[in-house]
Amino acid sequence: DIQMTQSPSSxxxxxxxxxxxxxxxSQDIGNYLRWFQQKPGKxxxxxxxxxxxxxxxxPSRFSGSRSGSDYSLTINSLESxxxxxxxxxxxxxxxxxxxxxxxxxxx
Amino acid sequence: xxxxVESGGGLVQPGRSLKLSCAASGFSFNDYWMGWVRQxxxxxxxxxxxxxxxxxxxxxxxxxKDKFTISRDNAQNTLYLQMSKLGSEDTAIxxxxxxxxxxxxxxxxxxxxx
Numbered sequence: 001d002i003q004m005t006q007s008p009s010s011x012x013x014x015x016x017x018x019x020x021x022x023x024x025x026s027q028d029i030g031n032y033l034r035w036f037q038q039k040p041g042k043x044x045x046x047x048x049x050x051x052x053x054x055x056x057x058x059p060s061r062f063s064g065s066r067s068g069s070d071y072s073l074t075i076n077s078l079e080s081x082x083x084x085x086x087x088x089x090x091x092x093x094x095x096x097x098x099x100x101x102x103x104x105x106x107x
Numbered sequence: 108x109x110x111x112v113e114s115g116g117g118l119v120q121p122g123r124s125l126k127l128s129c130a131a132s133g134f135s136f137n138d139y140w141m142g143w144v145r146q147x148x149x150x151x152x153x154x155x156x157x158x159x160x161x162x163x164x165x166x167x168x169x170x171x172k173d174k175f176t177i178s179r180d181n182a183q184n185t186l187y188l189q190m191s192k193l194g195s196e197d198t199a200i201x202x203x204x205x206x207x208x209x210x211x212x213x214x215x216x217x218x219x220x221x
Binding site for chain 2 (some may be wrong): 001034036038043044045046049055087089091094095096097098099100101
């Protein structure tokens with residue numbers, strides 16, 4: 001199985017900060033990488049697909065990037081509504097695998 | 108509007124079986140792969156598996172392959188998850204999702220306990 005190593009597990013940040021979350025794939029997954037946001041008691045929401053593409057309705061302060069086997073989600077100018085847990089998912093190869101999650105919280 | 112509504116959850120005793128349903132509406136159900144994801148209390152997301160449009164291809168995460176069965180009824184626009192030999196480790200919220208995870212249901216809670 002492909003392992004997705006996500007870091008950090010917790011990320012205290014202040015409103016207005018720029019933050020980056022990273023997932024490292026244990027094998028090549030191409031750009032078959034998605035990012036999800038999950039708020040307490042809610043279903044996950046797709047934020048980024050194809051590693052770099054913004055899903056419909058997602059604010060432009062969110063962006064995705066790739067450097068080799070490292071995939072990153074960056075949020076510019078953090079807003080209070082962005083406080084949530086973020087997960088990456090590789091869907092290049094079965095079984096699909098999620099990262100362990102990053103809890104973004106107010107410092 | 109795309110809607111996915113799970114049902115069938117609840118409290119079940121260890122070793123028993125349970126079948127979840129996911130009713131789909133707002134899109135052409137038989138045009139899409141469908142899948143299941145679960146989340147244990149306070150834990151991360153775990154991909155369970157997915158099924159293609161005509162049920163000819165079903166993929167599972169290996170650790171659940173012998174316990175869980177995914178199926179669908181395109182005439183009823185419904186996805187199913189049959190779970191057997193349930194243990195406490197299967198206590199989780201179970202989500203159905205349309206292919207590529209753009210759309211998710213609200214989730215249904217399954218609690219395995221005596």
